Amino acid sequence: MTGSFTTRDGSSWVPKYLVAVDGATCIGCGRCFKVCSREVMRLYGVDEAGEIIGACDEEDEDFDGNLNRMIMVVDHPGRCIGCGACSRVCAKNCQTHVEADNAVDNGTEKPE
Numbered sequence: 144m145t146g147s148f149t150t151r152d153g154s155s156w157v158p159k160y161l162v163a164v165d166g167a168t169c170i171g172c173g174r175c176f177k178v179c180s181r182e183v184m185r186l187y188g189v190d191e192a193g194e195i196i197g198a199c200d201e202e203d204e205d206f207d208g209n210l211n212r213m214i215m216v217v218d219h220p221g222r223c224i225g226c227g228a229c230s231r232v233c234a235k236n237c238q239t240h241v242e243a244d245n246a247v248d249n250g251t252e253k254p255e
């Protein structure tokens with residue numbers, strides 16, 4: 144299967160799917176979430192030890208005081224269309240994108 148498509152003007156387009164966000168460097172700013180029209184990502188809270196403690200769907204959620212910081216997580220990789228908008232707004236360069244040819248059908252990165 145080829146991962147190359149043709150745009151309206153006939154030029155080639157290779158989607159680059161979002162497959163991961165580095166939770167160690169992500170600052171949970173939410174900029175990537177705001178530009179994505181596909182609900183691929185979701186904000187999660189992490190505790191002092193860096194363990195994910197739950198989704199931050201409510202602005203004032205503090206998980207009984209255990210919230211240390213928030214990170215973006217690739218919650219639904221299969222919804223990504225590889226537009227690249229999220230990578231352009233990320234100031235921390237913490238996202239991993241994979242060209243369509245190198246991604247498997249369920250939206251995850253092809254194993255080595």
Ligand code: SF4
Pocket residue numbers: 159160161178179180181182183184222223224225226227228229230
């Ligand atoms: S590449 Fe586009 S569709 Fe995929 S997560 Fe980023 S903004 Fe959303």
Ligand code: SF4
Pocket residue numbers: 164168169170171172173174175176214215232233234235236237238
């Ligand atoms: S734009 Fe980058 S730093 Fe901000 S939430 Fe998204 S992945 Fe994290």
